Amino acid sequence: xxxxxxxxxxxxxxxxxxxxxxxxxxxxxxxxxxxxxxxxxxxxxxxxxxxxxxxxxxxxxxxxxxxxxxxxxxxxxxxxxxxxxxxxxxxxxxxxxxxxxxxxxxxxxxxxxxxxxxxxxxxxxxxxxxxxxxxxxxxxxxxxxxxxxxxxxxxxxxxxxxxxxxxxxxxxxxxxxxxxxxxxxxxxxxxxxxxxxxxxxxxxxxxxxxxxxxxxxxxxxxxxxxxxxxxxxxxxxxxxxxxxxxxxxxxxxxxxxxxxxxxxxxxxxxxxxxxxxxxxxxxxxxxxxxxxxxxxxxxxxxxxxxxxxxxxxxxxxxxxxxxxxxxxxxxxxxxxxxxxxxxxxxxxxxxxxxxxxxxxxxxxxxxxxxxxxxxxxxxxxxxxxxxxxxxxxxxxxxxxxxxxxxxxxxxxxxxxxxxxxxxxxxx
Amino acid sequence: xxxxxxxxxxxxxxxxxxxxxxxxxxxxxxxxxxxxxxxxxxxxxxxxxxxxxxxxxxxxxxxxxxxxxxxxxxxxxxxxxxxxxxxxxxxxxxxxxxxxxxxxxxxxxxxxxxxxxxxxxxxxxxxxxxxxxxxxxxxxxxxxxxxxxxxxxxxxxxxxxxxxxxxxxxxxxxxxxxxxxxxxxxxxxxxxxxxxxxxxxxxxxxxxxxxxxxxxxxxxxxxxxxxxxxxxxxxxxxxxxxxxxxxxxxxxxxxxxxxxxxxxxxxxxxxxxxxxxxxxxxxxxxxxxxxxxxxxxxxxxxxxxxxxxxxxxxxxxxxxxxxxxxxxxxxxxxxxxxxxxxxxxxxxxxxxxxxxxxxxxxxxxxxxxxxxxxxxxxxxxxxxxxxxxxxxxxxxxxxxxxxxxxxxxxxxxxxxx
Numbered sequence: 001x002x003x004x005x006x007x008x009x010x011x012x013x014x015x016x017x018x019x020x021x022x023x024x025x026x027x028x029x030x031x032x033x034x035x036x037x038x039x040x041x042x043x044x045x046x047x048x049x050x051x052x053x054x055x056x057x058x059x060x061x062x063x064x065x066x067x068x069x070x071x072x073x074x075x076x077x078x079x080x081x082x083x084x085x086x087x088x089x090x091x092x093x094x095x096x097x098x099x100x101x102x103x104x105x106x107x108x109x110x111x112x113x114x115x116x117x118x119x120x121x122x123x124x125x126x127x128x129x130x131x132x133x134x135x136x137x138x139x140x141x142x143x144x145x146x147x148x149x150x151x152x153x154x155x156x157x158x159x160x161x162x163x164x165x166x167x168x169x170x171x172x173x174x175x176x177x178x179x180x181x182x183x184x185x186x187x188x189x190x191x192x193x194x195x196x197x198x199x200x201x202x203x204x205x206x207x208x209x210x211x212x213x214x215x216x217x218x219x220x221x222x223x224x225x226x227x228x229x230x231x232x233x234x235x236x237x238x239x240x241x242x243x244x245x246x247x248x249x250x251x252x253x254x255x256x257x258x259x260x261x262x263x264x265x266x267x268x269x270x271x272x273x274x275x276x277x278x279x280x281x282x283x284x285x286x287x288x289x290x291x292x293x294x295x296x297x298x299x300x301x302x303x304x305x306x307x308x309x310x311x312x313x314x315x316x317x318x319x320x321x322x323x324x325x326x327x328x329x330x331x332x333x334x335x336x337x338x339x340x341x342x343x344x345x346x347x348x349x350x351x352x353x354x355x356x357x358x359x360x361x362x363x364x365x366x367x368x369x370x371x372x373x374x375x376x377x378x379x380x381x382x383x384x385x386x387x388x389x390x391x392x393x394x395x396x397x398x399x400x401x402x403x404x405x406x407x408x409x410x411x412x413x414x415x416x417x418x419x420x421x422x423x424x425x426x427x
Numbered sequence: 428x429x430x431x432x433x434x435x436x437x438x439x440x441x442x443x444x445x446x447x448x449x450x451x452x453x454x455x456x457x458x459x460x461x462x463x464x465x466x467x468x469x470x471x472x473x474x475x476x477x478x479x480x481x482x483x484x485x486x487x488x489x490x491x492x493x494x495x496x497x498x499x500x501x502x503x504x505x506x507x508x509x510x511x512x513x514x515x516x517x518x519x520x521x522x523x524x525x526x527x528x529x530x531x532x533x534x535x536x537x538x539x540x541x542x543x544x545x546x547x548x549x550x551x552x553x554x555x556x557x558x559x560x561x562x563x564x565x566x567x568x569x570x571x572x573x574x575x576x577x578x579x580x581x582x583x584x585x586x587x588x589x590x591x592x593x594x595x596x597x598x599x600x601x602x603x604x605x606x607x608x609x610x611x612x613x614x615x616x617x618x619x620x621x622x623x624x625x626x627x628x629x630x631x632x633x634x635x636x637x638x639x640x641x642x643x644x645x646x647x648x649x650x651x652x653x654x655x656x657x658x659x660x661x662x663x664x665x666x667x668x669x670x671x672x673x674x675x676x677x678x679x680x681x682x683x684x685x686x687x688x689x690x691x692x693x694x695x696x697x698x699x700x701x702x703x704x705x706x707x708x709x710x711x712x713x714x715x716x717x718x719x720x721x722x723x724x725x726x727x728x729x730x731x732x733x734x735x736x737x738x739x740x741x742x743x744x745x746x747x748x749x750x751x752x753x754x755x756x757x758x759x760x761x762x763x764x765x766x767x768x769x770x771x772x773x774x775x776x777x778x779x780x781x782x783x784x785x786x787x788x789x790x791x792x793x794x795x796x797x798x799x800x801x802x803x804x805x806x807x808x809x810x811x812x813x814x815x816x817x818x819x820x821x822x823x824x825x826x827x828x829x830x831x832x833x834x835x836x837x838x839x840x841x842x843x844x
Contacts, residue, residue, distance in 0.1 A: 003632060005487040005534075009527050012520035014499035015451055040449055042780040071701075079711065083701035088766070090773030092700075109777055136710070140717040143740055146669045150562040252666055255552065255560040286501070287492045299548025302556050322556045324548075354497050361499030361518060368450055369785065424560075 014360045016394065017367040019387045022377060023211065027219050030199035030227040034381065035215075038370035041208040044113040045371060046106045047378055048120055051200035052192065053100040055233055055313070059187060060175035064097040065138060066188045070104065071095065072133035074126035079133050085119055099171060100233060100312045101382065110208040114217045117203075121221035127192070131185045142180035153322060155248045156257035156423035163246060163419050164261060164316055166239030171314060197228035202381065206374030235313045238263070243416055245332070248423035256328035256425025257321075260335055262418045264308040264317035267383055271408050272310075273396040278405045278412070279308050281347055281355050282338060283319055285362075289338045290319065298334070300327040312382060317412070328425035342409040346402035356397055363390055363397075429783060429805050431793055432623040436631060439611025439639045443793040443802055444626040445618040447786045453619030454516045454790035455525040457533075458798055460614070461607035462509040464579040464647055464728070472586025473603050475506040476550055476595055481513070481608075483542040486535035488528060498524040506584050509727040510798060516787055519620035523629055529615070530633035533608055538601050551589045558585060562668045563838060573659050574676045574731055574834040578650040609640030616794035618786040647728060653678060657834040667841035670717070670737045671744050674836045675751065677732040677827050682725050683799050688811045689823040690723055690732055695771045696763055696820070697721035697734070697754070702770075704754060705736070715742050715750050727799065732827060744837055755828040762821030775812055 025033045050067070057063040071086075071093060072079040086093050091108035104123075106116045148154040158174070165172040203218055205211070243262075265275040276284070283290040283306025290304045304321035323331045347355075367373055367390060380389050431445045466473050481504070482491050495502045500517025515525040558564045567583050575581035586592050615634065617626045680686030698705045698721035705719045719736030734755070738747035782788050789805075796804040804811070 003636065005527070005531055008494065009521075009523035011498055011524065012518065014518045015520075018451070041784065043777065043784075080702065080707055083707070084770075087700035087702040088770045088773060090770075090775075090777040092777070107777070107781070109780060133711075136714050139714075139739065140710070143670055143717040143737070147562055147737075150667055150669055152560060253560055254555045254665070285496065286503075287490075287496055295549055296545065299545045300552070302549055302553040322552070322560070324552055324555070354493055357499045358496040358501070361496075361501065364451060364499070364518065365501070365516070368452060371784070 014357065014364055017364050017390060019367070020370055020373050022386070025215060027198070027222065029223060029225055031222055031225060032202040033215060033218055034202065034204045034377070035209050035211050036204070036206040036370055036374050036377065037209040037211065038207060041370060042110060043107055044110040044205065044207040044209055045374065046113065046116055046120060047204040047206070047374070048104045048124065049202040049204070049378060050102045050104070050124075050195075051100075051197055051230055052102045052195050053098050054173050055099050055170040056195060057170070057191060059182065060179040061138070061183055062187055062191050063102065065134065065183050066129070066192050067095050067097045067102045067104070068137055069129050069134055069188065070123050070127050072137070073128045073130040074122055075128055076126065077122065079130070082119070082123065089115065091116060103378070110210070113205070113210070113214055117214065117217050118221050124222070125224055129185050129188050129192070134183065134185055134188065138180045138183050142177055145177060145180065152248075152250050152253050152255060152257040152424040155250060156259045156421050159246060159248050159423065160259035160261065160318070160419065160421045163241040163421065164238070169236060169238050171238070171311060171316075195230060196226065197230050198222065198225040199227050200230045201225065204374055204378055206370050233313055238314060241419060243418055245420040245422065248421065250424035253424030254325055255322045256325050257423045258323060258328060258331060259318060259320050259421045260332075260418055261316055261318035264310065264315035265412065266315045267310045271412070273393045274400045274404055274408055275412055276308055277355065277359055277397055277400055278342065278408050279306055279317065280359050281351065281405070282306050282342060285355070285358055287354070287358075289341070290335065293338060294321070294323070294331055294334050298327075298330075300324050300331050323425075325425040328422050332420060332422070336415055339409070339413050339415055342413065343406065346406050349402070352402055352405070356400070359397055360394065363394060366390075429789055429793075431802065431805070432627070433797070433802060434627055436610065436635055438635065438637055439609075440630070440634050440637070441614045441797055442627060442630045443614065443616045443797050444621075444623045445786075445789050445793060446620075446622055447618055447789065448620050450619055450786050451518055452516055452786060453519040453522045453525070453617060453621050454514055454787045455522065455529060456512065456514045456616040456618075456790040456794045457529050458513075458614045458616070458794040459511045459608060460612050460798060461511055462507055463582060463584040464508045465607065465645065466579065466582070468579070468582070470591060470595060470599055471582040472550070472584070472592045473595060473599060474511055475584050475586070476546060476592055477600055477604055478504050478506045478511050479546040479550060480538055480542055480600065481532055481536055483539070483546070484537040485532040486537070488531050491528060491532065494524060494528055500525065508580055508584055512791065512794065514787065514790065522617075522621055522626075523633075526629050526633040530637060533610065533613065533634065534637050536604060536608065538597065538604060540597055543595070543597050543600060547592055547595065550585070550592050554585050554589050554592065559665045562664070562666060563672055565665055566674060566836070569659060569661060570674060570676060570834065570836050573657055573836060574678070575650055577648045578728060579647060580650070580726060580728065580730070606640060606642045609642070610634055610637045611639035612642065614794045614797045616790045616797065618790035618793065650678070650729060653832055653834075656830045659836045660839060661836060662839045664838070664841060668838050669840055670740070671747075671840050672735070672737045672838040673744060673748050673751065674733065674735045676834045676836075677832050679723065679730055679732045679827055681729050682727050683801065683804070685811075686823065687723065687725070689815050689820060690827065692768070692771050692812060692815060692820055693758075693824055694721045694723055694732065695774060696758070696767055699771070699774060704758070705751075708754060709736070709750055713750070714739055715747050744839070748835075748837075755824065759821065759824040759828050762824075763817050765817055768815075768817050768820065772812065775809065779809055
């Protein structure tokens with residue numbers, strides 16, 4: 001058969017996601033357990049979400065140091081013994097400190113899941129926060145920080161966070177090299193215990209989950225976690241610097257790092273999904289306007305991206321890129337032009353159709369498979385939502401018109417409200 | 428167990444297909460058997476530059492990326508010393524769009540002067556971003572020519588220096604593409620929600636009439652056995668380096684040799700997980716390093732075993748380096764325990780169980796193992812680790828960790844301004 005390469009194959013619209021049902025259980029002490037089961041997996045993932053975040057720390061670096069010491073020794077086990085336990089079972093453990101919550105994730109073969117839960121509970125309930133391990137940890141992190149200070153990208157990001165939220169705001173997460181020396185085990189213990197609360201803790205079991213066998217293990221292992229009531233996090237208003245251009249000096253840098261941004265859209269806001277769609281047009285995918293212009297037409301950069309970051313008590317929106325040192329100012333000009341274009345001309349139908357298709361595919365990818373769904377569910381549960389959020393998001397995407405996006409571009413992206421940070425490059 | 432089917436079309440194109448109906452997506456992975464080792468020493472970085480240009484459209488495709496995105500998909504690629512790998516993941520109903528796009532750029536990519544000029548700039552910025560504008564970014568630019576004297580692994584995929592990319596001509600790019608981008612030098616691997624028969628029918632339809640290049644088989648100059656220790660003290664950095672760093676490279680076997688699997692176990696024993704020897708002994712027990720790692724480059728031809736670490740503040744390079752050497756000598760002298768070996772086997776089990784989870788990973792691994800000469804490794808790789816005893820691992824350590832087989836690169840921190 002002769003092929004006709006001129007006419008592209010017919011396109012089929014992407015379908016709707018298949019959501020794996022999740023089951024929620026509340027234990028006697030108030031701890032929440034969520035299970036997502038997929039019998040095809042050989043592995044099981046355990047995520048423990050604790051109510052300890054950067055937002056709650058009385059001193060810089062306290063939250064991340066605390067969380068990272070949870071596998072560094074208990075009353076009966078040394079750091080080496082805990083490490084040996086996970087490694088010998090072939091399991092991997094990850095510790096992540098977030099703004100409002102922290103997560104400990106363990107991935108293991110399903111037959112070891114029960115043992116993993118028991119060890120996790122021991123770490124949480126009997127953590128010793130040994131001083132020696134803390135000193136090694138903070139010293140190494142300090143060295144890493146000093147190494148990072150040699151990168152324009154790190155310098156730009158730090159300055160941007162500080163300017164956008166205000167140096168004292170928890171979302172700025174500002175710290176200096178000296179702050180590493182000021183963390184104490186007494187401070188860690190106090191911070192940890194004050195927020196150790198069953199009612200504010202959640203375990204998510206995903207993958208191949210034998211719920212009948214594992215729930216009793218969770219119940220038993222965590223039974224002594226106290227049902228301490230925690231007050232909801234108060235909203236701390238940001239105190240941003242005046243809009244405008246800020247430069248961070250970095251001699252000899254062959255590239256400049258640029259960050260541009262302002263307050264962003266929050267999850268509960270009516271225009272949240274439309275704004276994400278608008279952001280996709282501007283800088284949220286490979287074919288975005290910023291990429292097409294600044295990479296594919298001008299060749300100033302290897303990449304330029306924009307993103308909206310929703311947090312529990314605020315949100316920000318940011319463009320980031322690393323560009324040829326001599327073209328930092330030209331890049332800023334082009335960024336301005338692209339934002340202005342979104343405010344002056346409606347997005348052509350073809351382009352919007354393409355972005356909607358891409359975004360639809362992106363939503364399906366975010367929900368593809370049990371681990372992807374467990375990860376996104378963990379996020380939405382913190383807002384009292386679940387994955388049905390995405391079904392509404394798909395409707396919202398479909399309904400979005402060019403006129404509405406033009407309006408949002410004007411409301412959400414005024415250039416005179418933005419902070420520009422340029423680290424390195426020409427002055 | 429991953430089920431797959433394998434076919435070779437008349438024009439030499441290999442197709443490997445796995446059906447995974449647990450996902451609504453499909454991954455179309457196209458691997459070209461060409462990488463930086465196929466370049467000439469005076470024009471390095473060409474394979475990677477060409478990878479960028481392959482997204483610039485083709486004979487019947489105006490805008491490659493837009494076509495992928497309209498189909499709800501996404502696409503990317505990477506190049507290394509041995510091969511160039513492209514993928515498109517998209518809703519399975521649109522698989523034909525991916526095959527149309529991939530076959531058209533295999534048939535006739537649009538290689539124009541304009542897109543060459545632009546992509547040279549983009550690649551030079553990539554060069555700066557990853558290799559020049561960050562502390563230690565130039566590690567591989569320095570280490571490769573130290574460890575290799577003959578084999579093309581002596582240069583990086585990105586190129587020896589930005590000038591190699593800047594001076595590439597359209598003719599060079601076109602000649603390179605003609606020689607290497609053809610069905611008889613490519614593997615199409617598909618995994619996702621499509622039946623094997625449908626995939627075969629569609630691949631035959633879209634790729635069947637593309638003529639083979641019949642480029643003669645490739646030979647790469649063999650790296651002669653290293654005879655004495657090599658050392659490079661690096662003090663002149665593109666940008667200041669805050670801490671010292673030590674990197675020691677040892678020559679090991681190629682990706683599918685038995686030696687590779689034994690070395691993989693060895694590198695896990697040294698540095699996989701917090702209970703591994705280097706972490707337990709040199710970061711925690713005696714805190715001489717702030718970070719340390721051991722890994723293999725996993726190249727097709729004989730590659731490198733790398734030990735790499737930053738001495739903790741206040742620890743001299745001499746003391747830190749001696750501690751690493753002591754560790755590997757102890758390994759070579761006294762070997763490892765049964766428990767250590769069992770631990771690594773357990774870790775490998777989890778790693779392999781995870782690589783079976785996603786259709787993207789399956790499509791890529793099917794293509795990779797087909798390229799390595801045995802697609803069934805996708806299922807049988809676990810068995811490759813089986814035969815080694817603790818004694819074998821000790822023997823391997825003894826053979827590899829020899830001063831005459833080592834290339835040491837030391838970064839000396841820049842004086843604080």
